[in-house]
Amino acid sequence: MPKTPKPHKQKISKPSSGNDSRHDGQGESPGSGPGHSHSHSHSHSHSDAFATKEGKWAQDAEERISLFRHDEEIERGLAFGLPGSPTLVDKTIPTFSRGELPHFAGERGTFLKTPFLEDVNQVEDAEVAVFGAPLDSGATYRPGARFGPQGIRRSTNLFGTYCFELGVDLREQLNIVDIGDVFTIPGNLEKSFDQISQAMAHVYQRGVFPVILGGDHSIGYPTIRGMAPYVDGNIGIIHFDRHVDTQETDLDERMHTTPWFHATNIKNAPATNLVQIGIGGWQSPRAGVKVGRERGTTIITVGDVERVGIERVAEIALEMAWKGAKAVYLSFDIDVIDAGFVPGTGWPEPGGLLPREALNLIRMISAPGLAGLEVVECAPPYDWAEQTALLSSRVILDSLAILVREGHLGKKAALNDRHAWGPRAAV
Numbered sequence: 001m002p003k004t005p006k007p008h009k010q011k012i013s014k015p016s017s018g019n020d021s022r023h024d025g026q027g028e029s030p031g032s033g034p035g036h037s038h039s040h041s042h043s044h045s046h047s048d049a050f051a052t053k054e055g056k057w058a059q060d061a062e063e064r065i066s067l068f069r070h071d072e073e074i075e076r077g078l079a080f081g082l083p084g085s086p087t088l089v090d091k092t093i094p095t096f097s098r099g100e101l102p103h104f105a106g107e108r109g110t111f112l113k114t115p116f117l118e119d120v121n122q123v124e125d126a127e128v129a130v131f132g133a134p135l136d137s138g139a140t141y142r143p144g145a146r147f148g149p150q151g152i153r154r155s156t157n158l159f160g161t162y163c164f165e166l167g168v169d170l171r172e173q174l175n176i177v178d179i180g181d182v183f184t185i186p187g188n189l190e191k192s193f194d195q196i197s198q199a200m201a202h203v204y205q206r207g208v209f210p211v212i213l214g215g216d217h218s219i220g221y222p223t224i225r226g227m228a229p230y231v232d233g234n235i236g237i238i239h240f241d242r243h244v245d246t247q248e249t250d251l252d253e254r255m256h257t258t259p260w261f262h263a264t265n266i267k268n269a270p271a272t273n274l275v276q277i278g279i280g281g282w283q284s285p286r287a288g289v290k291v292g293r294e295r296g297t298t299i300i301t302v303g304d305v306e307r308v309g310i311e312r313v314a315e316i317a318l319e320m321a322w323k324g325a326k327a328v329y330l331s332f333d334i335d336v337i338d339a340g341f342v343p344g345t346g347w348p349e350p351g352g353l354l355p356r357e358a359l360n361l362i363r364m365i366s367a368p369g370l371a372g373l374e375v376v377e378c379a380p381p382y383d384w385a386e387q388t389a390l391l392s393s394r395v396i397l398d399s400l401a402i403l404v405r406e407g408h409l410g411k412k413a414a415l416n417d418r419h420a421w422g423p424r425a426a427v
């Protein structure tokens with residue numbers, strides 16, 4: 001193991017699984033278990049049970065991540081934000097905040113304070129592009145998701161770029177940009193869909209991984225429609241939601257209850273590759289259930305998750321989504337999480353997944369790789385403590401971190417002369 005951080009180190013092997021019992025309860029001396037922290041035996045202290053677990057792995061993994069983008073950010077801050085006043089002891093602090101710190105200042109309105117790419121013609125210089133699809137004309141109950149991109153971006157101000165237990169620092173390891181929002185047309189869903197499909201196509205056909213900040217769930221159709229022509233084969237969709245969203249029309253239009261009817265009409269996005277996790281409760285129109293039954297979608301309820309367990313659910317979801325598919329897309333409706341945790345959403349439905357279950361599922365289904373992802377239905381006007389936006393951000397961040405850790409992302413360096421994150425270009 002290297003003693004010094006290696007700037008180009010990207011791939012970090014996974015920690016041992018939670019089921020690893022090599023050090024559990026074996027060879028432990030009496031009195032070394034929990035509650036006996038004053039054991040005199042160092043070689044058999046209670047902490048040995050965690051010697052190969054995630055916490056220990058993550059402590060070690062941190063050492064293998066570079067710091068050069070961090071250092072670069074400090075230099076930029078001092079150059080563009082002026083050196084701090086002479087009374088400051090810490091000479092890395094500029095007069096004007098120009099980077100991550102302090103988290104409540106220096107807001108640039110981008111997701112995780114990632115570099116903003118104004119010229120989208122340059123998007124292929126990035127590996128990941130975040131963009132908003134601010135739209136709530138498809139909402140059939142509470143509106144507000146047009147403020148979703150704003151709320152989600154804002155919620156990321158309190159996150160750093162590094163996740164301890166995933167052992168990933170996105171600033172160092174991922175060439176990600178925020179390209180702003182799609183210009184949607186309030187009150188006209190179809191024109192908005194056209195704009196969103198065009199935006200999606202622009203990003204996806206250039207080999208850039210799209211991250212879409214919704215927007216109500218009607219955007220699920222135009223996003224798939226935008227990428228489908230550029231996928232050389234079938235697309236599988238893993239869809240987290242309390243609602244099936246598979247009816248043809250709702251209130252006479254293609255609302256947020258209808259994206260998968262239309263998306264799975266696309267030739268290379270068959271319904272048999274659509275896996276829907278977390279469905280249930282009192283808000284699923286029977287018309288949509290009928291369509292899912294006829295088309296053969298896979299539905300996994302919250303009860304299924306409880307009974308079968310998240311590992312097995314992730315396995316089944318991946319098996320069905322990847323069956324004969326070339327790419328798998330993640331569509332995450334934040335209302336899949338129990339309404340107690342996500343009040344800021346269009347159709348809150350009690351009894352959904354717990355945040356921990358949802359994040360674990362996201363990590364597992366992201367591991368084999370994704371083609372893109374969207375998080376929808378975050379409605380900040382009802383999000384009184386920003387927890388819905390926070391969870392929306394976590395879904396994106398955790399998925400990206402796993403994609404980096406597993407080597408699916410994190411390899412493409414920026415070549416253009418611009419503010420960039422991620423690995424250095426090879427010289």
Ligand SMILES: [Mn+2]
Pocket residue numbers: 217241242243333335336347377
């Ligand atoms: Mn929903």
